[in-house]
Amino acid sequence: MTRPATARKPRASSQARIAGILAAARELLAEAGVGGLSIYSVAERAEMPPSSVYHFFASVPALLEALTADVHAAFRACLQEPIDHASLHDWRDLSHIVEERMLAIYAADAAARQLILAQHGLTEVTQADRQHDLELGRLMHILFDRHFPLPPLPEEVDVFALAMELGDRVYARSVQLHGTITPRMAEEGMRVFDAYLALYLPPHLPKRAQPIVSVE
Secondary structure, X not given: OOOOOOOOOOOHHHHHHHHHHHHHHHHHHHHHOHHHOOHHHHHHHXXXXXXXXXXXXXXXXHHHHHHHHHXXXXXXXXXXXXXXXXXXXXXXXXXXXHHHHHHHHHHHOHHHHHHHHOOOOOHHHHHHHHHHHHHHHHHHHHHHHHHOOOOOOOOOOOHHHHHHHXXXXXXXXXXXXXXXXXXXXXXXXXXXXXHHHOOOOOOOOOOOOOOOOOOO
């Protein structure tokens, strides 16, 4: 009987090359933004021939999509980090913890700011970012429901994903004007995030006695 074909993982040497390419692209993004990125500049920075870069990434948008996935992996990880349930008094405490963790990622990663917040006009990257936002919104919904019994939310609107996107608009404005997210604009972004969620979450939403374990 013929065995079904299974997808093969990249070999260690291929994984090392991909990591080197992405690291080089991150450096170039931090230095010159999306406009300074090309397959040839990435190859030069990674100290490998352009054909090696093309082997893994057929175009600059494909390379940027991979970097966007890496950035969102960091966001997913911050949503999955432990939360001290006892320290939460209302749902805004949880929203501030989440936003501060995401702001820390933006502060430490210039590539994240360039990909998510800068105006680069690349449709493929924007679409990939929105798809990742939907996943982050789902994880955020699970996180909030773990600590607070949420009221019924509209099915046709991804409330948490949209709240996150609205906050990002404020952060993007700060990056456009100042090249970074200033403390003042970080505060405004969190206010926007809370204000939108407050349209759906009551101000005195009771906290669960114990956080629930969710099946994701």
